[in-house]
Amino acid sequence: MAKFTRGFTGRGTAGRDPRLPPGQYDARDDWPVLNAEVTPDIPIDTWTFSVDGLVERPTTWTWDEVHALPLSTYEGDIHCVTTWSKLGMSFTGVSVDTLLGAAGPLPGASHAMAHAHTGYTTNLPLADLTGGRAWVAWEVDGAPLPRDHGGPARLLVPHLYFWKSAKWVSGLRLTDHDEPGFWERNGYHDRGDPWLEQRYQGD
């Protein structure tokens, strides 16, 4: 294979924002919307979030109950596998650590399947959901999370590609093994670290 593409210089690496992982570009003011199903309308008075599976106390929170938990904010960047990144965003919600703390993961729990109200699923190692690196978020940049971006609330795991941050999230089910979720069954990577460019199965 040719070492480089004839005639391509691109925008080059000089002056490239160090916050951008390899192969990503800065979407600036755009926030592209990507999902595979019809955008649902989920009223907050019927919204719930559950943690179950390998936990001591399977727990379900209502909208009001989850808002009574300590607030937590993420300030930073997000990266979509389709190559856009958005830098310097702010999301507010509750830390997944808080939710897991209430439910009490059992010693054998190693992974979680995130479920959405639409039936969407995505799998994550439990280690990626703990340690202050994952949230259930309902505000972005100070405003309610719009419906097409996963509102009323979405999972937020910003250190992984954004398909892991399940829109319209309905819960986490803890398991003792990894199994592929929706996109992972369809060719995408089980972990999805943007800094390692883990875009597709086999990367």
Add this chain to the structure above:
Amino acid sequence: MGAWQAATVVAARRETARARTLRLALSAPEHHLAGQHYVVRLRAPDGYTAQRSYSVASAPDGSGEIDLTIERLDDGEVSGFLHDVVEVGDELEVRGPIGGWFVWRGDTPALLVGGGSGVVPLMSMLRLARGTGRPDLVRLVVSVRSPGDLYYADELPGPEVTVVYTREAPVAAAAGQVRPPGRLTLADLAPAVAPGATAYVCGSARFADAASRLVVDAGVPVDAVRVERFGPTG
């Protein structure tokens, strides 16, 4: 899905003022499903790379070649290069086919709804249906702003295809012979809904959102609607 491989541009065709189809001969051909996409990676001499995904427009046909139709985006680093610099004989790095959800295997009823460049993966499905003698399985509804924005204009027409113009219709519209320009409506889609059909909706986020709602309103169950939204991917 295969590893990165070299592909040679063997033909180029202009679809519209902003769309160009590149036909690529794969060095390691792999069967694709209608609706899947490939990633194209450009590599600069200093090691900088940029990659974007493009849907395959050609049907799975065992030829070892694929058509990718590239919409030129304003300030698009990759699409601009693929439009302005790439010529027949050039070699590109590609990887694919990718995607196991927005695919049609050619043996079930399908309602295909595309807006603008969203017609590309649906064209692969239409070509598959026609190529296997089963055009009766598909109905394609394409929405474009004006006649000049219609991809594959000379190949599309057929009893299974409806084109909806949102801003400017062909001249005949002035005489009231065809639908006047306007956004896609339930009335455009309803006649295309067949019992048991899976709907494939593809286009910009705004189009896909509106069209997928209309598809549901037209009687397609929510869980039978597959949506692919094109973001501005440069």
